[in-house]
Amino acid sequence: MSPAGARVSGAGAVLLGIDHVDKRFGFGAGQIAALDDATFEIRDNEFFTLLGPSGCGKTTLLRIIAGFEHPTSGRVLLDGRDIGHEPPFKRPVNTMFQSYALFPHLNVRQNIAYGLEMLRWKPADIKRRVDEVLELVQMPAFADRRTTQMSGGQQQRIALARALAPRPRVLLLDEPLSALDLKLRKAMQGELKRLQKETSLTFVMVTHDQEEALALSDRIAVMNKGKVLQVAAPAEIYARPSTCFVADFIGEANLIPSGLVGRPEGRTISIRPEQISVDPRPAAGHRGIAATVTGVTFLGADTLIEARCTGDISIRARLRGAVSGISVGERAEFSWDRANEWMLDA
Numbered sequence: 001m002s003p004a005g006a007r008v009s010g011a012g013a014v015l016l017g018i019d020h021v022d023k024r025f026g027f028g029a030g031q032i033a034a035l036d037d038a039t040f041e042i043r044d045n046e047f048f049t050l051l052g053p054s055g056c057g058k059t060t061l062l063r064i065i066a067g068f069e070h071p072t073s074g075r076v077l078l079d080g081r082d083i084g085h086e087p088p089f090k091r092p093v094n095t096m097f098q099s100y101a102l103f104p105h106l107n108v109r110q111n112i113a114y115g116l117e118m119l120r121w122k123p124a125d126i127k128r129r130v131d132e133v134l135e136l137v138q139m140p141a142f143a144d145r146r147t148t149q150m151s152g153g154q155q156q157r158i159a160l161a162r163a164l165a166p167r168p169r170v171l172l173l174d175e176p177l178s179a180l181d182l183k184l185r186k187a188m189q190g191e192l193k194r195l196q197k198e199t200s201l202t203f204v205m206v207t208h209d210q211e212e213a214l215a216l217s218d219r220i221a222v223m224n225k226g227k228v229l230q231v232a233a234p235a236e237i238y239a240r241p242s243t244c245f246v247a248d249f250i251g252e253a254n255l256i257p258s259g260l261v262g263r264p265e266g267r268t269i270s271i272r273p274e275q276i277s278v279d280p281r282p283a284a285g286h287r288g289i290a291a292t293v294t295g296v297t298f299l300g301a302d303t304l305i306e307a308r309c310t311g312d313i314s315i316r317a318r319l320r321g322a323v324s325g326i327s328v329g330e331r332a333e334f335s336w337d338r339a340n341e342w343m344l345d346a
């Protein structure tokens with residue numbers, strides 16, 4: 001990785017540099033390391049996601065970028081300039097909160113205008129900009145409505161319009177879709193991606209939903225226990241996870257001790273369930289392992305075969321469509337193309 005704040009050729013220039021950021025809460029024995037030496041870069045115009053399980057430090061990192069929290073040590077750079085001492089309202093960064101935080105006593109137009117009034121924009125400019133962002137989120141007909149009279153998805157669009165109104169360079173989104181039901185969440189994923197492309201802004205999203213991260217992001221930072229484990233494009237993280245945690249957290253992974261398949265001991269092979277076939281005679285170039293089938297579950301588009309092999313290691317294969325001839329209790333040969341396996345340190 002190049003030093004935080006430097007330019008990366010090819011992709012957009014580096015916009016934000018997270019440079020050896022530590023954050024500790026509390027003192028003494030009760031101290032929590034929410035962030036441990038986070039170092040990476042976010043580029044101009046990219047849809048960047050902080051992904052990890054609850055408590056991994058992603059919201060803390062978002063709040064540090066926004067200026068609501070300060071690092072215990074380390075720097076946040078914007079265009080190579082340390083912005084650590086700038087208050088939130090002086091940073092070209094805006095946040096869309098999980099709860100939307102819309103004012104119930106104001107209508108849509110007043111909600112969006114509020115932040116611009118605080119920034120002392122001229123009334124005519126405010127009106128023009130509110131109309132523009134309502135157009136952008138496809139809600140111009142709702143300008144005079146109270147936000148309390150709107151559905152979750154509509155409120156979310158208004159919250160987005162309000163966050164975009166002051167023309168920030170970076171939009172921070174804290175679990176933006178978590179309050180929506182599954183169907184609406186899928187629809188809004190497309191909407192978020194469209195908005196990011198249309199505005200050419202840098203979006204930095206926090207989520208614990210790996211599918212959402214894979215679907216939306218140009219690049220993802222996978223975090224666990226305050227550490228940034230890998231920063232890469234979704235396909236790269238899926239195919240070449242940096243650790244067993246990343247392999248298991250992003251999609252499903254079979255993690256098989258290398259010694260079980262005749263490789264030198266002490267490492268772990270990661271292989272995705274959809275890359276495994278269940279076949280008594282594995283093809284040339286394939287690696288195989290015998291296991292006892294413990295479950296056969298038809299899932300519609302595919303069938304999940306679960307099995308247990310030597311050493312009480314479980315293995316899962318996802319086969320296309322319905323499967324016949326494989327039953328619980330039988331021994332079967334699970335095999336995969338060696339080119340698809342990925343070797344990890346144990």
Ligand SMILES: Nc1ncnc2c1ncn2[C@@H]1O[C@H](COP(=O)(O)OP(=O)(O)OP(=O)(O)O)[C@@H](O)[C@H]1O
Nearest residue numbers: 025026032034053054055056057058059060061208
């Ligand atoms: N203000 C605070 N005071 C003390 N501890 C805090 C504070 N904010 C966060 N923490 C702790 O820091 C760690 C990281 O929290 P953070 O909210 O950043 O995690 P997260 O990954 O966003 O989790 P979630 O998905 O649950 O929101 C957690 O252990 C949390 O309890």
